[in-house]
Amino acid sequence: MGGHISRSFIHELINRIDLVDLIDSYFSLRKTGQNYIATCPFHHEKTPSFTVNPEKQFYYCFGCGAQGNAISFLMNYAQFEFVEAVHELASQVGMEVQYEQGSAPVSITSPTSLYDLLTQVAKYYQQQLRQSPIAITYLKKRGLTGEIARDFGLGYAPTGWNNILTTCGSTSEAKTRLLETGLIKKNAKGDYYDLFRDRIMFPIVDGRGRVIAFGGRLLQDNSKEPKYLNSPETRLFQKGRELYGWYWARQNRPLPHLVVVEGYLDVITLAQYGIKNVVATLGTAVTREHLTRLFRTVPEIRFCFDGDLAGQKAAWRTLEKVFPFLQEGQQVSFVFLPPGHDPDSLLRQEGISKWNSCVEKALPLSNFLFDTLQQQVDIRHLDGRAKLIELAKPLLKQLPSTSSYQLLMTQRLSELTQLDVKQLTKIISGELIESHPIKSSLPNKTVREYSLVHQAIIYLLHKPTLLQHLAYPNEKLSGLLDEHIKLFLQLIELIKSNPKITLGMIYEQWRGTEYEDIINQLGLVSQGSLLTNHIHMIDINKEFEGTIARLEEEYHKQIVFPTRNKTRTDEKKNHRY
Known part of the structure; x- marks a missing residue:
């Protein structure tokens, strides 16, 4: 069996992580008041309802109810397993994961080790490029300089079936990591071989500049293999989320707009000509995740296409993708190049002035929409x-x-x-079709419709410092006939022992326990708009004190009428809240 990570370590880790910085490294947050907001990454919305509270180290969506701390975010957004998420966060703050005494560490391939491996492979490809006259000649023919190749980390995967395997996969553990990144494959006979061979290599990096995958372009076109080949999707790399050139484009803020092109060389050639606000999709049509990321950064997106019939059709498909996501203040336009040209060929053959002319003639989405329909x-x-x-x-x-x-x-x-x-x-x-909105997990009951114990828990989850204004509740409450009184008293002990505890740390305390579901349910109420509106109308300190007083009254009634109260408790256990 695997080991158990120490809960005290997890509390310290959550305390050390800045949730705002973590989430902002994946998509842009905007400060409003004391919190940070964005459109929710977990459901489609046009008005931002995803909120990050730096004081509580907790995120919450008022639209769909998504909630959690730094570990939850990596698990839900980046698709990490729990142990992987802990190791990833620990590596970011320089902590070594601590396991409970007598518990062996879980054997995992940490995300950090995969990033390190991909960096090592990128350096190997770059070294091979410097040693390959054929690859260098190819890049020169494409008009690329050594400086731009260096800036984008271009490399070369030499011919042969086991170069990466021999260089980076000498142990069984290393082979496992290479398989997980998709850099090597395993055939039916059980033999391993390199995915990329005789290709110019383009490292694909995430928003933090870390290599997460590769794209490869054949040096010599043939019908047996695709001209361009990307790494397969892995836990670090999902094509529908990533944009080539995104990291480099964001280094040039403020950005008035972003141009979306179709290929690696388009991005690189434009950058060489000084046009650095350019990104490319990775062999997929534009996705909701792409649009969300782009519009969080700039108010205007310009999509670039070939001016022939195929380019017109591709542009229309993009319009259909974009349309449902348009919000006030956002602009989309379409740049059409002369037939037979992509940005790379247009710049090399006709120069920067021709490119600028095409961009200046960009068609606003509304013009392209009605022009196309009128045809x-x-x-x-x-x-x-x-x-x-x-x-x-x-x-x-x-x-x-x-x-x-x-x-x-x-x-x-x-x-x-x-x-x-x-x-x-x-x-x-x-004639609108009946809409089917995303089902919300938000509770529709007011706080006072919950049991007294649940009310007390809700108030503490909303504001743990409430205990500072209250004498320790009657210890006899532990004998109260309520299925969650034990949880309430444990929550009090936890807060008393950690006066500066955050909501993010509280959530982590009960992950994987019998109380995880009820903490999640009551947590939704503690952060939801119903409670927020309720809080504005009350003195939460007095409300909490009153709830405790009513709990103590319930305890005294229980002593006087033990049978009647036991029956009520049994009924509650059989009733879903």
């Missing part, structure tokens, strides 16, 4: 105008009916179809 109808005729409304309606109804953006889009449609704006609005909103 499918003849608006000179009534039937054509009716068809245009039907084509536009599925998109326009995805925008909030109260937004100025939908109003302006509807006005434009009104101009094209010669139909009154009010009538168009009724057509768009009146």
